[in-house]
Amino acid sequence: MQMIGKASVAYDKVIYLQGAASVVGQKESEGPLGKYFDEICPDERVGGTSWEEAESNLQIKAVGKVLEKTGVKGDDVRYMLGGDLLGQCMATSFGIADYQLPFLGLYGACSTCGEGLLVGSMLVAGGMAERVLSVTSSHFSSAEKEFRFPLEYGNQRPLSATWTVTGSGAFIMTSQKGQDTGVKITGGTIGKITDYGIKDSMNMGACMAPAAADTIARHLCDFNRRPDDYDKIITGDLGYVGQEVLLKLLDDKGFDLHGVHTDCGILIYDRETQDTHSGGSGCGCAAVTLAAYIVRQIASGEWKRVLFLPTGALLSKTSFNEGKSVPAICHGVVLERA
């Protein structure tokens, strides 16, 4: 039986993370994780003529890189899963079409990387695929254009705002033993849409923290584990503001995550020197931090078991302009040393 609790899975067979690749922009390369990324794109348009094309090109590069690193041929990938933040997941549709793989489009805002890893590993664990590739991306400029102000406007950003990561991460999951990253996916918890009624889209951390708290609490209950059963519990892009809210919410639920919790949005930029305020965010934030850093920490034995929780704010510019709140979702993936 692989289902546990009401919303979690624990796999009977080993699902290997066969490969992980990260492609980022210049700013990300100048952050604390700079040396770990597979490819840096100093050209902010990544060879394209629009911000959307730039983001598509990040995905193309990330998929190419994970295939190159693993030696897997495109033809040996059964399904590709993918998504991004743009309306109608435009970066993905125009990004990975050339690979001509059976494709399942996902939308979970910045949680999409977690959704891809969960759906992909469930399909492999269920015998529906030998090998699945998952890719997600975000781009600072395409996201600002999609959700906020024209860059030319040069608006002031509040200290609660996060900086959208320019980057794409791609992952290959398989049940077949062979060369892999040294990391396996052993299960996870599917998120629920959680809405505390917060309307400030410049404080995404506060909008998403309740979803992360809900998924973490349900995960620990479903698996009958305590926070210290994990070496790290790492959310996607709550940033400093969201982390504070998360720790408080979990304290109230009886879980102490101080010490064990960190966040990809906190890890990826230097708070003192990079002027990114609350931290990093975007579909690419959790994806490239996982591919470049978390996988490395687990493979080296530094961490033995990690709960990885990309968080997504399910707003659109229409919902924002209509005065709606920002619902959020968070999917949890258990990563262990293979």
Place this chain on the structure above:
Amino acid sequence: MQMIGKASVAYDKVIYLQGAASVVGQKESEGPLGKYFDEICPDERVGGTSWEEAESNLQIKAVGKVLEKTGVKGDDVRYMLGGDLLGQCMATSFGIADYQLPFLGLYGACSTCGEGLLVGSMLVAGGMAERVLSVTSSHFSSAEKEFRFPLEYGNQRPLSATWTVTGSGAFIMTSQKGQDTGVKITGGTIGKITDYGIKDSMNMGACMAPAAADTIARHLCDFNRRPDDYDKIITGDLGYVGQEVLLKLLDDKGFDLHGVHTDCGILIYDRETQDTHSGGSGCGCAAVTLAAYIVRQIASGEWKRVLFLPTGALLSKTSFNEGKSVPAICHGVVLERA
């Protein structure tokens, strides 16, 4: 072994369509399938204050109706899958949050209904869930606002244009024997993004027909079947213009679908009296036609095996304004009498 060919699945165990429900607007209720729908909403805002809220409310009603019809409690649904056409899948995020179910967001434009049935049935067949609910929707006015012109502008529609269906369809899939619709899902074929370079977003049928032709041809090869192994092969929303292109493309590939092919966009409106030009379209088109009509035809024994193929045009208003082509995707689901 449940994987066949390069992109298809055929399930070892029986996946029942436990329930199907359809909720539509006034115009759809006046079409040829009018008497089959579960609920008609004469109020075009469906009790909401915006077109987006109207569409969210269609989803809420469709999910409520499928739970009511089957007697399944929300708590007994393991995952909900859903999506729609709006930027950041806004109708879904604000629609089904109140059900508080573990949620996986999908994006495949108007193919999303097929993607939901495929992913849902794969998760059930793979032992990852006892029961999955899938919901999709579209609304004429929210779609016009999102992709085309303000309604107040009263623009002329070319004869190749389709009319976005106002409606939502919800489905419950389970492997547990019991009361069901009399229909089972026995497998399917995952689509690839296909782009013939067509840029006319007022001719979605032509944009999507190549994707449908590709999926149908791959499906028939993977399953080693001929078109007449199906009582009907039913695409999602190609309409009359797209049907003509599809039949020609498949002729060229050596498959004669004349006679066996029809399209939900053709079935849902009366061509002579409803002024819908090439037919119906939208995430809701295939979903409500399946829930209200196709399921009934299979359950009654009229049709024994149907290949159901929702088609999706992966454009956004940004991609259109940037002069991009309209890539498309089509997922195939095999439905048989249980």
